Amino acid sequence: MPLIPSPLLARPRAVVGDGADAAVAAHYGDPLREQRMLTEGLAVVDLSHRDVLTIGGQDRLRWLHSMTTQQLADLSPNTSRESLVLSPKGHIEHALHLVDDGTQTWITVEPGTGVSLLDWLTSMRFMLRVEPLLRTQEYAVLGEPISGQTSAADPTGWLAWVDPWPQLIGDTAAYGPVEHPANGRRWRELIVPRRQLEEAVGDRPLAGMWAAEALRVAAWRPRLGFESDHRTIAHEVDWLRTAVHLHKGCYRGQETIARVHNLGRPPRRLAFLHLDGSGHVLPARGAAVLAGDRQVGHLTSVARHFEDGPVALALLKRTTPTDALLSADGISAAQSVIVAP
Template sequence: MTTAPAQSPLLERPGAVQAVGLDAGVAAHYGDPMREQRMLEQGLAVVDLSHRGVVTVTGPDRLSWLHSMTTQQLTGLAPYTSTESLVLSPHGHIEHDLHLVDDGETAWITVEPGTAPALVEWLNSMRFMLRVEVTDVTESYAVLGEPIGNESLPAEREARGVIAWRDPWPAMGSDTAAYSDVDPHPAAGRVWRELIVPREQLVEEVGDRHLAGIWAAEAERVNAWRPRARKETDHRTIAHELDLLRTAVHLHKGCYRGQETIARVHNLGRPPRRLVFLHLDGSGHVLPEEGAELVKAPGERPVGRLTTVARHVDDGPIALAVVKRNTPVDIQLLAGDVSAAQTVIVNP
């Protein structure tokens, strides 16, 4: 179950062009995507992510309860420590990617646009007799993204009720595994955080800072090899395929739904598919659509699909894709008539 996002008031800013698809409701750009991306890289811009869902979990049992159902070690989580955890199906397929930070009284979770109601419905079905309360607060809280992660929030922001989640990507967790052999990781040193702000303060929180559209944020994400739920995932995706164990899975915590698949593939097998980074041929005027099939040669059967396509200010047309594990790593792939040069992320 998904719900349509509300239109952001920031779409009223001059030059705003609304995004389509998953990111409808916020701006794709504000008239100059490349400049916006450069401003974002320099830490001078903020991104409207107010279409993301926001869920709160309160009550004294909240962390142990969430710990028991998801992939991450959450018991004993210190206040204002950010983490990432997955909700899996019984067969280990990714259903939700939780961006979670607890302030000592409330666990704040942001999820992909339109998915908060489904998450809340499932969590409520698992409450039983525990002292927890789950609330979809998307109508009351909005999300902003900014490339600042190490600094603490200024006191005046905390006083206004702003909560910050820092993306752990690509740092390794305390008891997990990497499925990429690249060292150093291209996103090493990356800083990115989501600010959860009262929705009525969204415009005020942006203030006079520059705005960058979702195209700029997506280009940064693709260049960091950062997978995103509902972009890089489908109904069959397991965490190993996307190198998501590194930030979202604790390998020796207690039992949870889907754990058998996590353990079996990690200990006994290999994921059937793998995430790759692609440089796309930009000599044409049109890039392939997200979801386009990838083939080794014209007329051959597909070996995968494009999941996210972006134009990077320095690297040009780039993409993330999911391909079959046995796809040769040393060949160029084709998306329609556009060639795509692979960089291995998940080692086959």
């Protein structure tokens, strides 16, 4: 299903995004100012290109619990969870932002992935009382920081998914530091009727995806399709901390989760890079990361942060020394370890 262009692209100074974010704005004229407004809790981000699904039926939570990585069977209404769908070999296929309203479970996923997720869910129904539906035509998503006075439930009655990152949720493990740079980060996604998208934004300023992505990169927060590829396992990008319960019932890909956690280390590791900002050009996402003249990984996300300057996330070979001098597209990069080798 093609992405639905956002009506908010008609706002003054909106510049259309690209790639996975082509249906929403990259920025509204001043991406660094938009970042500041987000950190101050003043702005909202158009995420209406994310796909929205609902799961109805009495067996919905037990069913989702049996197929994905997080403990969901006893999920209370209005409690947010993140869960992954893995391949039989344990590679990440979908990342679910999930909240149940007591009647049905709402899930938002990366743009353009909803149809494939729905097809898989439908094939796994068997005789259970579940009803998966794709609702992207009817509902849209907005992202916003949560202030100290803002609850997970929106006063308008719109449902909200609250991002758990970087907390450790349930019986899990951290592959990155416990003293995480994103500690204290509070972010949520509002799920609103698409016809009320303008109303939900109201008179608040809009921030584009460049601003949201820069803050995500600075928080070391993995994103499906960016920090993941066809062979990514959760350990490599520190995704166990929010999305994987280590001692729950069997699910597809669990053997890989358990084996790597108990017996080994992941073959690659996520790292945060401070890029040399003396030039005006950023390296491209996907660019090779070199240690000397040897390729040791690739850039997964690149952004310009309003305080830290040019920054990136990169997947590196596990054996890459933590003090290695790195570069990408000829631009030098200083490494901060996320997943330890």
